[in-house]
Amino acid sequence: MRTSEHDFAAQDDAAPVDMLAALFEARGWSFDVASDDEMSGEVQGSWAKYQLKAIWRAQDNVLQFLCLPEIRVQDDKKERAYELLSLINEQMWLGHFDIWSNGDVLLYRHGALLGDDGMLSLTQAQSLVENAIDECDRFYPAFQFVLWGDKAPRAALEAAMVDAAGEA
Template structure:
């Protein structure tokens, strides 16, 4: 689904959480709102299911957008995953991966500053935010799996996971 598939009032700029909700609904993704400032959706990717979470901080006019792949890192693998995250983040333009130290949860995070008396997001901004998060999770999921389960070093995992194929099978 692309921008061209949307028609009507849901394409007009809206409050950040409202726009995320419209986007999730238009894609048929299950989602739940936790009041006016938070929304959570679930989407199936090619590798795993992702939890997508938008959290609006009105006092800062910032939308935190999180994409959580189903990856939990055990204590013995954390040093290698931190190295992999550092190498991966060097390649990203928007957002970054991080590991929550208390829970071992790996996630992708992007913060969007949305200023104004009544801050709104456009459909194009929303699509970029969501699709870039999913795309980066899909692109780098194999890197993290190679480190966690494949016994590869972070550099080997990146080299193996990011091989560009040529042609079609």
């Protein structure tokens, strides 16, 4: 049985998948726990629905957190997409964007190294989820400009950042 977000706040830390599942449940987001080491869910961002996936590697005490904005990169757009990825990743402090070779799917990936106890706090869980969604929302327009609008990567990123700066 999963514990609620409120209960985890009281005890502070929990197993990573349990903590994330409780957070998703508390926020009313759909999710599925595949095992003690893996869960997935779906969250509505500003631009699209994002598939979120968490994979716990106990042997390394690493929680890999993925956010997929449902963007596939066609072969004829890959060169520009990779150029845009490198420009975007230069600006990121946590995580990075990549294109999975299996299916050519764009994704945001962040590996969180947890302490020796392998526990995740509610604050850490919220930060992982919010950062992933925020980064996907921040750069989604740039990917649209390159993949669907045929803009040059640098121009697409500049246009996306101007648009984002214009929102209050």
